[in-house]
Amino acid sequence: MTNYRTFSPSLQHKIDTLKARRESIQLGSIGFDSPLLLAPMSSICTAPYRLLMEQLGAGGTVSELVSCHGINYKNDKTIKMLEIHPLEKNIGLQLFGEDPQAMADAAKFAQDCNPDTPTKFVDINMGCPVRKVVSKGGGSALLKEPVKLGKFFSTIKKELNIPLTIKIRTGWDSDSINAPEVIHIAKEEGIEFVAIHGRTRTQGYSGLASWELLEDIAKLKILPMIGNGDLHSSYMVKERMKQTDCQALMLGRGPLRDPFIFLDSYKTDEDNFHFTPTDHLEVIERFHEYLEDYCDRERTILITLRKNIVWMVAGYPNVTHFRNAMFRAADIKETMAITKEFLTELGESKKQIDHTQTFMAGGHG
Incomplete structure (x- = not known):
């Protein structure tokens, strides 16, 4: 495994100080280092980005959505998406x-990949619009x-010996808000937890997530529940x-615009400190190292x-x-x-x- 650069003592002290305040949680049989998790995002939540966010305070992460058919056809690009970095643990x-x-x-194949990951589960995407x-x-x-859905969940679960979870939306549209019904079915089939994005499918990412509805569903306590939607700043999260x-x-x-949001x-x-531009530079330099280790093509690294x-x-x-200036840069060296x-x-x-x-707002999985 590559020996990556360490953060400066100043940045590492900030990270350690804030990480020490987190409390681990248990969602069903799955443990996380904190109740703040990284949501799955298409073409973003690859191993390098997930690992970076975990090291910057995310209690756990979920991969970008991966096609079951691509896995079953043994498509090389799809199989690559299942890769887990040895340092990832949740x-x-x-x-x-x-x-x-x-x-x-596909779930069985995903389970059998990277068998040494400390905490691993399969999540069903039921929210992508x-x-x-x-x-x-x-x-x-x-x-x-x-x-x-009962048969859908049971067919998948019987192939697994690791936990199965789901990520959903509140419903298809405003006339079919059926998240509680879906969660009841999931509970009957042994699903460990549910993450809910507070919009319907027809909303996409427009308007605002309905946290009032999410909280009403959470109060039902059908399954352990993760709320998701419009938590764009540390103030909103707090x-x-x-x-x-x-x-x-x-x-x-x-986290895309504030990589320190899980810590902040x-x-x-x-606290008499904040995360500085130099801290952001250190994070970008480490992310660059992770990409170099993960990607084969220089063009892919440059674009990402x-x-x-x-x-x-x-x-x-x-x-x-x-x-x-960034988008005029000729290569990775000039970009950095x-x-x-x-x-x-x-300064x-x-x-x-x-x-x-x-x-x-155009969609990311």
């Missing part, structure tokens, strides 16, 4: 598909016919943690690095000029040099992100 592998036996076969997934009967389309009946919260888009959510007014850097530096002064120069010159600047502006 990871769910999320599968999508419409056919119960195909899902069961993207047309190419839904049109074939997968993702949130599974919510349309709950009468079929406020939700004070009042939620959910056992855990799942953060998706928030435990920060108090008494660029988009994540642009997200991570959002909210800093002069970021528009920086973004333009531009990033280092930009973040170093910012102790603090981020100011406008969370009222739409961010990634």
Whole structure:
């Protein structure tokens, strides 16, 4: 296993200080290091990003959605998506598909990959609203016919000796809010926990997540429940943690622009430190190392690095000029040099992100 660079003593002290305030939780038979988990996001939650977020305070992570048919056809690109880094320890592998036996076969294959991972579970994607997934009967389309879900869950579960979980939405549309019915069926079939995104499929990522509805469902205590939706800042996370009946919260888009959100959510007014531009640079440099270790193609590394850097530096002064320079960079070396120069010159600047502006509303799994 590669020996990665260590964080500076200053950054590591901040990380350790805030990590020490977390409390581990148990959701069914699955343990996590904190109640703040990384949500699965398509083309984002690969092993390098999951590992980075786990090291920056996420209590556990879930992979990007992986096609059961791609697994069963032994497609090399799809199989690569099941890869778990040796340093990851709380990871769910999320599968999508419409056919119960195909899902069961793929789930068994996913289970048998990376057998040494300390905590691993299979998660069924029942929330993706993207047309190419839904049109074939997968993702949130599974919510349309709950009468079929008992067999769907049982067929998959009988092939596994690790836990099975689900991620859903509140319903297909505002006229079919059926999350409680789906969760009751899941409980009967031995599902360990449910994560719920607070929108219907027809909403996509528009409007606001309905936390009032999520809290009403959590109060029913059918299964251990994770709430998900619009937790874009550490302030939002802190406020939700004070009042939620959910056992855990799942953060998706928030960590993309604030890689320290899992830690900052435990920060108090008494703490006399903040995460600086230099801290962000250290995180980007480590992420670069993880990508180099994981990806074979330089082009893939460059594209992934660029988009994540642009997200991570959002909210800093002069970021528009920086973004333009980034996408003119010829290669990885120039990309990293531009990033280092930009973040170093910012000194102790603090981020100011406008969370009222739409961010990634086009869908990500």
